[in-house]
Amino acid sequence: MSLLRPLSKLPDLNAANVLLVENEEHFQQKLADVMVNEKSVIVQVRLAKSLPLPMKQEKSRPRIDLVVFIVNLMSELSLHSAEASLKHLAPGYFLGKVCFMVTNARNASVPAERMEAVRKLASALNCPLLFAEDQTPDGVTNAAERLLVILRVAAGCVPMTTALFLSNLTRCTISTEAEQQNSDYDA
Amino acid sequence: MAATLIPPDFDSSSSTDSSSSNRGITRSLRVAEIARRKTKAEDPIVAALKYFSKVQAGTPVQGNEELERNLVSVETVAYSKGLSPEAISVMLEFAMSLRMGTSPCARVLKFLLPSTVVPHQAVVRAVVWLCVGKLPITTQVLFIKWVLTVFDMIDAKDNLRAIYGFIFSFVTEENLCPYICHLLYLLTRKECVRLFRVRKLLELQSKLGKQPFLLHLLSLYKVFCPELVTLSLNSRIRAGFKNHHGPWKLALNAIQKRNFVQVSSDLPLALQTKEKAGLRKRKLGQMDLPVLNVVVQSQKQTSYNKMVVPLAHIQSFVQLLENLHLIELPAQMGSLLGSGLALHYLDCVQDESAFLRLNFWLGHALNEEFLFCGHGGASQGSDEVVRFLERLLSTQHFLQEGFSSVEAFLYKFLNVWDGSLLRPQILGLLSNIPVVPSSCINRLLSEPLMQLFFTSTVFFKCGLIESLNGMLAKWLTWHSVYALEDGLDVSLDSPTSMHMSRSGFMQSVVELVRFVGRLASLGLQLEGCHSLLLSFVLDFYDTVCDIFQKYGLPLVVMIPAGVFYPALFAFDPVSVDRLAQIMYRYKMNLTSAKKQEKLTGQAFHISRQTYREFNHYLVFMVNCLWNSKIFQPGDDIELSEELLLRSRVPQYWASFNLIHHPAFHCYAIDFHHKCWPERRDVDLNSIQNSKTWGWYLEYLFTQGFDGLQQFIQSSISFHPSTTDSQDHRP
Numbered sequence: 001m002s003l004l005r006p007l008s009k010l011p012d013l014n015a016a017n018v019l020l021v022e023n024e025e026h027f028q029q030k031l032a033d034v035m036v037n038e039k040s041v042i043v044q045v046r047l048a049k050s051l052p053l054p055m056k057q058e059k060s061r062p063r064i065d066l067v068v069f070i071v072n073l074m075s076e077l078s079l080h081s082a083e084a085s086l087k088h089l090a091p092g093y094f095l096g097k098v099c100f101m102v103t104n105a106r107n108a109s110v111p112a113e114r115m116e117a118v119r120k121l122a123s124a125l126n127c128p129l130l131f132a133e134d135q136t137p138d139g140v141t142n143a144a145e146r147l148l149v150i151l152r153v154a155a156g157c158v159p160m161t162t163a164l165f166l167s168n169l170t171r172c173t174i175s176t177e178a179e180q181q182n183s184d185y186d187a
Numbered sequence: 188m189a190a191t192l193i194p195p196d197f198d199s200s201s202s203t204d205s206s207s208s209n210r211g212i213t214r215s216l217r218v219a220e221i222a223r224r225k226t227k228a229e230d231p232i233v234a235a236l237k238y239f240s241k242v243q244a245g246t247p248v249q250g251n252e253e254l255e256r257n258l259v260s261v262e263t264v265a266y267s268k269g270l271s272p273e274a275i276s277v278m279l280e281f282a283m284s285l286r287m288g289t290s291p292c293a294r295v296l297k298f299l300l301p302s303t304v305v306p307h308q309a310v311v312r313a314v315v316w317l318c319v320g321k322l323p324i325t326t327q328v329l330f331i332k333w334v335l336t337v338f339d340m341i342d343a344k345d346n347l348r349a350i351y352g353f354i355f356s357f358v359t360e361e362n363l364c365p366y367i368c369h370l371l372y373l374l375t376r377k378e379c380v381r382l383f384r385v386r387k388l389l390e391l392q393s394k395l396g397k398q399p400f401l402l403h404l405l406s407l408y409k410v411f412c413p414e415l416v417t418l419s420l421n422s423r424i425r426a427g428f429k430n431h432h433g434p435w436k437l438a439l440n441a442i443q444k445r446n447f448v449q450v451s452s453d454l455p456l457a458l459q460t461k462e463k464a465g466l467r468k469r470k471l472g473q474m475d476l477p478v479l480n481v482v483v484q485s486q487k488q489t490s491y492n493k494m495v496v497p498l499a500h501i502q503s504f505v506q507l508l509e510n511l512h513l514i515e516l517p518a519q520m521g522s523l524l525g526s527g528l529a530l531h532y533l534d535c536v537q538d539e540s541a542f543l544r545l546n547f548w549l550g551h552a553l554n555e556e557f558l559f560c561g562h563g564g565a566s567q568g569s570d571e572v573v574r575f576l577e578r579l580l581s582t583q584h585f586l587q588e589g590f591s592s593v594e595a596f597l598y599k600f601l602n603v604w605d606g607s608l609l610r611p612q613i614l615g616l617l618s619n620i621p622v623v624p625s626s627c628i629n630r631l632l633s634e635p636l637m638q639l640f641f642t643s644t645v646f647f648k649c650g651l652i653e654s655l656n657g658m659l660a661k662w663l664t665w666h667s668v669y670a671l672e673d674g675l676d677v678s679l680d681s682p683t684s685m686h687m688s689r690s691g692f693m694q695s696v697v698e699l700v701r702f703v704g705r706l707a708s709l710g711l712q713l714e715g716c717h718s719l720l721l722s723f724v725l726d727f728y729d730t731v732c733d734i735f736q737k738y739g740l741p742l743v744v745m746i747p748a749g750v751f752y753p754a755l756f757a758f759d760p761v762s763v764d765r766l767a768q769i770m771y772r773y774k775m776n777l778t779s780a781k782k783q784e785k786l787t788g789q790a791f792h793i794s795r796q797t798y799r800e801f802n803h804y805l806v807f808m809v810n811c812l813w814n815s816k817i818f819q820p821g822d823d824i825e826l827s828e829e830l831l832l833r834s835r836v837p838q839y840w841a842s843f844n845l846i847h848h849p850a851f852h853c854y855a856i857d858f859h860h861k862c863w864p865e866r867r868d869v870d871l872n873s874i875q876n877s878k879t880w881g882w883y884l885e886y887l888f889t890q891g892f893d894g895l896q897q898f899i900q901s902s903i904s905f906h907p908s909t910t911d912s913q914d915h916r917p
Contacts, residue, residue, distance in 0.1 A: 105603040106603055128638060128642060129638075130605070130638075130642060131603050131604060131605045132605050133605050133607070133608050136608075138607055138608075139605060139607060139608065141607075142605055142606060142607035143605060145643070145644050146605075146606065146642045146643055146644075149641075149642050149643065149644065150642055153713070158713065158715075159715070160712055160713075160715075161712065161713055166641060166713070169637060169638075169641045169709060170637065170638045170641045170642050171638075172638070173634055
């Protein structure tokens with residue numbers, strides 16, 4: 001078992017590499033199609049169903065600057081798979097180079113507990129938690145753009161800032177449903 | 188009273204004697220049938236309906252092909268264009284009477300999709316069957332859910348209100364209770380609120396705990412009869428009853444859309460759509476359906492003459508004024524949003540029950556459409572939703588206040604928003620949020636917005652800053668309108684019954700300004716001082732710097748360094764000019780505050796620290812633009828002399844004065860050309876002597892830099908004879 005390490009390889013000039021991990025392998029392709037069109041930096045998108053990544057391509061694989069876990073809230077498996085994959089990341093990634101992207105959050109049939117579990121997971125790891133609309137083209141484009149914002153910072157292409165700094169601003173903080181309920185009562 | 192409203196054959200009906208109870212319906216069906224037969228041959232639906240109205244109790248279901256065939260033919264019609272009122276009556280009667288047992292019952296209920304209206308008689312009869320008590324509980328729940336779904340399409344609700352007591356009796360049924368409460372909420376009028384009902388609900392509450400559905404119903408009761416409900420209920424219970432996603436909603440939407448397109452000519456019994464089109468209130472498209480008010484009203488006029496005037500009958504403002512005390516609100520509160528007169532009424536009457544019901548309706552609609560949509564958001568961003576939200580926005584602008592249900596919805600929605608879905612509308616609604624207590628700002632607004640702000644593109648950043656600017660301006664306006672004028676810790680009073688001390692309000696404002704300050708500083712840093720973003724940020728500080736003079740709130744919050752310096756060193760002269768304007772306004776505010784302090788002897792809350800900060804900025808700005816003295820020790824921007832010398836910039840101390848500043852450089856060159864057209868080599872330093880310096884300033888002022896002009900004239904006493912200048916400190 002090998003850990004994926006953030007700084008084990010040298011970066012390429014003006015290049016940013018992102019790894020999209022999604023158990024269902026459905027949304028990641030759509031995202032990748034949009035993301036590779038980015039002009040300001042050379043974006044390479046790697047797709048994976050889960051971690052760890054296969055050993056045999058280890059040599060040819062570039063340095064991964066950002067790992068995105070795509071969680072479909074409609075399926076329990078999607079969350080479990082992401083949770084299991086997390087173990088294969090070196091701790092250095094959690095200094096701003098991991099983020100979660102959640103789809104179907106507004107769906108009526110999503111149990112509140114699962115949503116809660118994702119929030120807890122993201123806030124425990126100090127990672128940003130993004131929500132995406134995967135059904136509409138606009139939603140996909142927007143999600144890709146937001147990932148690019150984070151990716152550019154994580155790859156060091158934005159002067160005056162670092163991944164850790166950005167993740168400090170964007171990380172998920174826990175706000176439980178119970179608290180919200182209270183606030184609505186006492187507000 | 189109830190007896191007169193219920194169809195005459197009500198008394199004779201019983202669970203077994205179904206054929207006689209059907210007489211009225213079959214008769215009307217026959218008439219309709221004859222009419223139809225003239226034009227075309229009998230189609231399967233007519234035959235099927237005939238079958239269902241006549242089928243005997245106890246007919247076997249198993250292996251009954253005729254039943255199956257008829258069911259299928261009705262089902263296909265239902266899903267393609269909806270069922271006519273007659274068909275609804277027949278099928279509902281068939282299902283609820285359990286003539287063929289319980290198994291077809293649920294199936295029939297599931298495809299009961301009305302094309303136009305649901306006849307109230309049918310619903311009343313179905314409730315009668317419910318009272319008989321033979322239905323299994325799941326079917327009962329299904330039926331009530333169905334009634335809730337088609338509630339807006341029931342043609343007259345008065346007859347349902349007449350059996351309010353019967354419906355109320357189901358409250359004790361534990362599984363039915365939430366749905367019944369919802370139905371009662373929709374039906375309740377003042378006269379329905381009785382002490383024994385309140386007692387019953389309170390009893391239930393002690394048994395079931397504080398259930399939201401009970402609280403909602405009780406809060407409505409309290410609005411109608413505050414003397415009966417002594418319970419202290421918070422006005423902001425978490426929005427809405429739970430959405431009961433029955434199987435109908437989607438299919439119903441589809442049918443309505445389809446029927447709306449093809450003007451229903453092939454449905455002989457359908458309500459004429461002409462009637463709808465003429466109705467003033469019908470503006471919201473699919474999302475709410477206050478279309479059927481006409482039917483309700485015609486019914487009302489004939490059935491009984493009460494001294495009330497339905498709002499929909501009011502045609503002009505004069506009529507509204509004459510009948511102001513007699514107005515009856517429509518059952519569909521959403522229809523108020525579309526009508527200007529209704530909004531005038533709401534605005535001037537300040538009827539709490541109207542606001543409560545409108546809020547309830549809004550909260551329900553918003554939750555259903557955006558937060559918990561059943562279909563994964565396929566219809567998102569469609570024209571209807573956009574139109575609805577825009578209507579909501581214009582209503583809020585009209586009433587000059589936000590709705591609490593919209594606010595609650597936004598707080599939830601921001602937590603799952605992707606930042607692009609319906610962005611203009613959501614940002615618009617966001618700017619209408621009423622004052623948030625400072626203790627909650629962080630959790631309700633800052634956290635979700637920070638995350639969205641920093642992970643989104645620069646355009647979203649601009650939009651959000653603009654929206655927050657709107658929010659601040661509205662809060663300040665609200666305060667200046669409603670604040671009472673005696674003393675400092677006076678409570679603000681507004682129609683939304685929101686009370687807040689002035690100090691609490693100021694804290695909220697400070698919190699909001701600080702929050703935006705953080706967003707702006709860091710956003711500018713991340714975006715490399717993007718000039719578009721800078722422009723929106725300066726818009727915000729245009730509002731902030733004038734809080735004292737324009738809105739009368741003794742508060743001055745300084746612009747943060749993260750905005751001040753990027754604006755001062757910006758490449759575009761517009762930003763520098765606007766910064767100068769903002770500094771000028773700050774100065775005006777601070778000096779007038781000082782003056783007032785001296786005049787009244789009253790201590791203001793503007794601290795020394797604020798003055799010190801302002802002076803610090805002012806000195807820096809004057810030194811930088813005017814005195815050519817930058818990088819002084821003690822400045823915020825300090826570079827060691829050694830480093831500066833090594834950079835080999837000639838006269839580095841002058842590199843940001845009005846001549847060499849990157850924003851004004853081209854103006855200086857242009858001025859130079861105009862002054863000395865014959866000179867070949869440009870020597871900008873020649874502008875620096877006192878006479879030409881004065882001309883240069885004149886030249887800059889004619890280029891439209893009003894902010895700069897005001898700033899220089901107010902802060903620098905400039906005599907063309909000397910270049911020496913001084914700055915005033917307030």
